[in-house]
Amino acid sequence: MLSHEQNKTVSSIASGHTYDWVTQRAWVEINLAALANNIVEIRKLLQPQTKFMAVVKADAYGHGAVSVARTALKSGANCLGVATVPEGIQLREAGIKVPILILGATNTPEQVKAIVENKLEPTICSAKQALIFSDVLETINFDSTLTVHLKLDTGMSRLGTNWQDCGEFVQLVASLPHLNIGSVYSHLATADSPDKTVMDRQHRRFDSAIATIKNIGIEIPCLHLANSAGTLSHNSLHYDMVRVGLAIYGFYPSVHLQDTVDLQPVLQVKARVTHVKTIEKGAGVSYGHKFIASKKMRIAVVGIGYADGIPRNLSNNMQVLIGGVKVPQIGAITMDQIMLDVSSISDVQENEIVTILGNEGNEKITAEDWAHKLNTISWEILCSFKHRLPRINIM
Structure with missing residues (x-):
């Protein structure tokens, strides 16, 4: 798995272009070793x-x-x-x-x-x-x-x-x-x-x-x-x-x-914190003020949104992972950005990596979690991530 300390050049499957990994605001990681494992296991x-x-x-x-x-x-x-x-x-x-x-x-x-x-x-x-x-x-x-x-x-x-x-x-x-x-x-x-x-x-x-x-x-x-x-x-x-x-x-x-074969999810979606700020009690967050702060809060803005494939209907109804800790998304999901309540994590900084879908430590968020909330299927979730998110192959 790529970590925030890494600084290397990777290839985008979607476009064929080469990107400096540390410049990306959001991306999709494809674990080809997990894919290989799944085929070997099913073949059994x-x-x-x-x-x-x-x-x-x-x-x-x-x-x-x-x-x-x-x-x-x-x-x-x-x-x-x-x-x-x-x-x-x-x-x-x-x-x-x-x-x-x-x-x-x-x-x-x-x-x-x-x-x-x-x-x-x-x-x-x-x-x-x-x-x-x-x-x-x-x-x-x-x-x-x-x-x-x-x-x-x-x-x-x-x-x-x-x-x-x-x-x-x-x-x-x-x-x-x-x-x-x-x-x-x-x-x-x-x-x-x-x-x-x-x-x-x-x-x-x-x-x-x-x-x-x-x-x-x-x-x-x-x-x-x-x-x-x-x-x-x-x-x-x-x-x-x-x-x-x-x-x-x-x-x-x-x-x-689920008990028939041991499968490993191949796809993870990651993004970066682009801004951290404090808001006061009573402040509205994002379009339509669908979330009102009930107390003084620390929030993080993350550079990914519904134009990248996060369903807007998950607004105020999803979590992400930062450092292995689940934190809630708040306010309306916008085209290019989401907001998080990071009051429970004291040291979140700009450029920190956020796991939108995937696992960190003992915690995970899956396409099935989203599908259940949206009354749809995991197939649709997997196919929804747009190609302005570069696909990054890892092993």
């Missing part, structure tokens, strides 16, 4: 032959796609999952050559051409989409086959062909000369719930679809169903590959899955 749940897809969409859930992808592949991942064509192109331009599955739908000729040019592997969700791909590949005189992955809807009601229509769907794609079926997969809607009713129903539907495909004589080289929650839930969901997102970043999809 899998059979040796089971493939591991590291999901690095949305800039690796805000952690920095390129560095996360490289670390994941060194630590036991076999391939990568992204949401969009540009996300896949970013990884290719960084020199990453493993299979990259685009999990989102792609339909335009321009997208098809970019997929071919960058050797990406698309998800095919419908017969219509398959025909679009086939027509475009014919038009550009594509002289090979494009590996595609067929998505079945077993109960998510999002992307994919209805599982009951899988036979006709797979037969159509198999008949198209320029398309090669790399896998058939589906996605679980409630794998993070202790109630397994819906998950079990989806599991049965997926097995039924697989049986239908086999009965018509089509061999599928890879089957996959499990997301992070499915991967941690039961090995019957693993099939030939698992697709792991949240768990590689050190978070459990649900409380009831």
Whole structure:
């Protein structure tokens, strides 16, 4: 972990620029050793032959796609999952050559051409989409086959062909000369719930679809169903590959899955105290005076705000760590700054480092803490930190 005594140059994952660490008002620390640990630990749940897809969409859930992808592949991942064509192109331009599955739908000729040019592997969700791909590949005189992955809807009601229509769907794609079926997969809607009713129903539907495909004589080289929650839930969901997102970043999809594997949070958010002052009893703090001092107080201003990804709805309802001590945030969170009540800490100074999310000593503040207060999920919190905060890799 970086300490306030350190003075060294680091690289920003977000922009590719180099920053002098001591000049930063706020930043995100990415512990790549923790990421590697998480992948190794999750791999222990899998059979040796089971493939591991590291999901690095949305800039690796805000952690920095390129560095996360490289670390994941060194630590036991076999391939990568992204949401969009540009996300896949970013990884290719960084020199990453493993299979990259685009999990989102792609339909335009321009997208098809970019997929071919960058050797990406698309998800095919419908017969219509398959025909679009086939027509475009014919038009550009594509002289090979494009590996595609067929998505079945077993109960998510999002992307994919209805599982009951899988036979006709797979037969159509198999008949198209320029398309090669790399896998058939589906996605679980409630794998993070202790109630397994819906998950079990989806599991049965997926097995039924697989049986239908086999009965018509089509061999599928890879089957996959499990997301992070499915991967941690039961090995019957693993099939030939698992697709792991949240768990590689050190978070459990649900409380009831916390005993399955030892995960370490990868991301911490830090910022600096920019100003310290004393206010008198009755003084209002920040916009709208949503906080009124009940006594003489010492407050610290910290250079991070909602433009950096701290939800404004946490105003007067969050804590941070200074020197391993939890202190409350007070007043409305502003675009670039927050205020803290540091009356309980006598020696807080300008440039002191504040842990917004992360751990110091025996105390910690997690994305799950914020998610609980905001009635949301940790996925959203992790993805919310803006790229004016440089990502700093540490080991």
